[in-house]
Amino acid sequence: MAATDGGDQFPDWPHTVSVTRNGRPVASSTGEPPAQTAPPGDLGPGASASANEEELDHADTAVGEQHSMLDADAGYALLAQKIWTSLRDLGVERGRMYAFGDHAATLTGAPDPDTRTNFQEWVADIPPATHAAHLAWPHDGLKLRAHSEAEPVVHDLVLASLPYTDLHFRSQYGRDRSLEIHQKFLTNAVANTFPGGILAAVTTHRVLDNPDPAVRELLLDNADLLGAVRLPATALRPQLSDDNAAPIDLLLLRRRIPGDAVHSAFFLDVAPVTVPGGVAYVNEYFSMFYPEHVAGSTGVVADPDKPSGLRYTVGDGDVALDMTLDHTLSNIVAKARARNLTAVSATWSPIETRPAREAHRPIRRTDAPGHDLGL
Numbered sequence: 007m008a009a010t011d012g013g014d015q016f017p018d019w020p021h022t023v024s025v026t027r028n029g030r031p032v033a034s035s036t037g038e039p040p041a042q043t044a045p046p047g048d049l050g051p052g053a054s055a056s057a058n059e060e061e062l063d064h065a066d067t068a069v070g071e072q073h074s075m076l077d078a079d080a081g082y083a084l085l086a087q088k089i090w091t092s093l094r095d096l097g098v099e100r101g102r103m104y105a106f107g108d109h110a111a112t113l114t115g116a117p118d119p120d121t122r123t124n125f126q127e128w129v130a131d132i133p134p135a136t137h138a139a140h141l142a143w144p145h146d147g148l149k150l151r152a153h154s155e156a157e158p159v160v161h162d163l164v165l166a167s168l169p170y171t172d173l174h175f176r177s178q179y180g181r182d183r184s185l186e187i188h189q190k191f192l193t194n195a196v197a198n199t200f201p202g203g204i205l206a207a208v209t210t211h212r213v214l215d216n217p218d219p220a221v222r223e224l225l226l227d228n229a230d231l232l233g234a235v236r237l238p239a240t241a242l243r244p245q246l247s248d249d250n251a252a253p254i255d256l257l258l259l260r261r262r263i264p265g266d267a268v269h270s271a272f273f274l275d276v277a278p279v280t281v282p283g284g285v286a287y288v289n290e291y292f293s294m295f296y297p298e299h300v301a302g303s304t305g306v307v308a309d310p311d312k313p314s315g316l317r318y319t320v321g322d323g324d325v326a327l328d329m330t331l332d333h334t335l336s337n338i339v340a341k342a343r344a345r346n347l348t349a350v351s352a353t354w355s356p357i358e359t360r361p362a363r364e365a366h367r368p369i370r371r372t373d374a375p376g377h378d379l380g381l
Contacts, residue, residue: 202350233338
């Protein structure tokens with residue numbers, strides 16, 4: 007089963023173009039340091055800071071290569087099983103689905119998924135719902151086809167799993183670039199969802215925790231957040247060290263039908279919150295409204311690359327992750343159903359009754375889209 011290679015989707019991930027900082031090239035298309043551009047001993051102002059950032063950037067590249075070789079099959083399989091149980095309870099019964107990203111085939115419920123690449127794109131018909139809860143995932147006989155330009159633009163269900171979701175980038179460039187990619191593909195995923203359809207996204211915690219709310223405002227313009235679960239940093243790849251791991255968010259959104267009122271959970275603001283060992287900037291969804299939706303123990307780990315020397319993280323909790331996911335996702339589904347935010351498939355209805363796609367405005371430009379505050 008062929009999978010789409012990630013190179014076309016992530017044009018400079020980690021490096022396929024020259025990168026400059028402080029006016030100097032610091033990495034080439036291969037990730038190798040460039041030729042010396044100044045006389046030896048005359049590196050100019052800010053050279054030591056730039057060199058340090060260069061070292062961190064190369065360290066990120068090396069860790070990223072190791073990350074791609076770690077086994078995450080069991081972690082994604084558990085997540086897919088819980089997601090599909092929730093999707094069925096939200097009324098996802100038929101129609102068309104689009105899945106992209108890391109372990110995308112696993113998230114679709116394919117019985118024998120191809121997991122050899124960290125970016126895949128698949129489309130498939132949503133298997134009919136079954137009354138047996140234990141058969142919600144996987145889907146026997148599910149036939150995936152590689153996504154192509156000939157496929158429809160919008161779908162009843164979108165499953166998005168961005169690569170390197172659980173990876174902590176030490177360099178500022180790495181953090182900024184990873185956040186930019188996740189934000190771009192998350193907003194595109196909303197645009198690829200029919201009004202009334204469901205989007206399940208596995209993404210970096212920094213989408214919600216980013217101090218700049220511009221992208222979250224764009225999401226709220228077009229969709230309601232049904233709920234979110236924050237997973238431990240090593241939930242998908244237990245072999246990942248604490249130094250290189252970062253918390254993961256599972257988001258469930260429903261594309262809003264034009265004319266409907268906003269019924270989203272609160273998720274726009276970020277505020278400082280005290281966690282064991284320090285203070286972190288955390289999205290209001292987790293810090294104020296649903297702290298129980300953090301499926302683990304919050305805290306800090308040492309981070310010599312930050313001024314504070316500390317970084318926010320989520321570790322394993324006292325309760326098994328599968329039980330925590332069952333409880334948390336059941337709570338999210340119950341609240342969504344109470345607000346009548348269940349799946350409404352546009353492909354079930356005649357073309358003339360389908361709601362028109364909403365226009366979506368571009369993301370606001372920001373001077374520092376990924377810079378951290380505090381932790």
